[in-house]
Amino acid sequence: MNIRPTVPMDLLPVFLASAADLVHVLAKKVWARKRGKRGGLLVRLRRRGARTALPGIFLSNVRSLGNKMDELSLLMRRNKDFATSCVLCFTETWLNERIPDCALELQGFGLFRADRHCALSGKSRGGGLCFYTETKALETCSEELQSVV
Template sequence: MGNVRSLPNKMDELAVLTRHQREYRECSLLLFTETWLTALTPDTAAELDGFTLLRADRSKESGKRKGGGLAVFVNDRWCNPGHITVKEQHCCKDIELLAVSMRPYYLPREFTHALVVVVYVPPSANADAACDVLLSAVSRLQTQHPDALLLISGDFNHASPSSSLPKFTQYVTCHTRDNKTLDLFYANTKEAYHSLPLPPLGRADHNLVHLLPVYKTLVHRQPAVTRTVKK
């Protein structure tokens, strides 16, 4: 996950990474902010072999002409592309948001499916207004899908959503831009991930973050029992 500051000019590098480096090749999700994709950018300019792309480009409702944009790459080996659905999109001057639902091949039994919310809060945004939009979206998703694993990833800049998400745990413990941690990752379950910094893509000014799952399932399968019936 991370802020890439223009995705199209980094796709060659990303393709090489997902082909040759395990950290990228085996990622279930790649979550990016500031893609700088527009309505004039075809999906082919951001295609990645083995991954399904979902994008939310910055719209005129943001009040800005360029920049912004969100992207979710879902690993086809983790989730069938037919089991992926966009749940919400929102773009205004304070926040950009994309929510995606996925039913992967495997999840711990206590979760029915996974939801990921990718967020970008611009430096000029009203932080309180941005957090209100995020909280409203998360509340709707949790009401509709109370048993889903819910992940929130994004560049929050000066916004601090932790107080609005008391039942979520924030997992990024490394700096993501200079000596600041602007890119955050939340999950609605505890002891689920461990974060490691990765180098930026190209000349982006944010480090990427690798979230390694450490979660232990809470619901265990009953052991199989074979019974012999005497005749």
């Protein structure tokens, strides 16, 4: 085995040159940073505009989701906070097995629902949970799960 205990002298100038370039780039970044009233948090928030920093989750107690599908589709078109949410969670949906999934579709969202079962709870009315997740988020999650498995 021919292992050298030190760095060869022909690589030393290359290493020193790249280290100098790195220091120069980092120094430029520090100098380019905005200072004073143009560098604050409020300015960055204004630059971001309507885009939120975190994925949005909309939670609501709807009490009979089947009656409110027209209102939900209108909110998707008119309300930016609602339309840019990644997850819509509705409680007290009052859904049952007689209401098909196609009647509850929202464009761009996948539907997951958990209806109240009379045999399990002893109650026939009320309850239920419904999640709408953005289809882009679903595709990303399924790709990540497939890569893990």
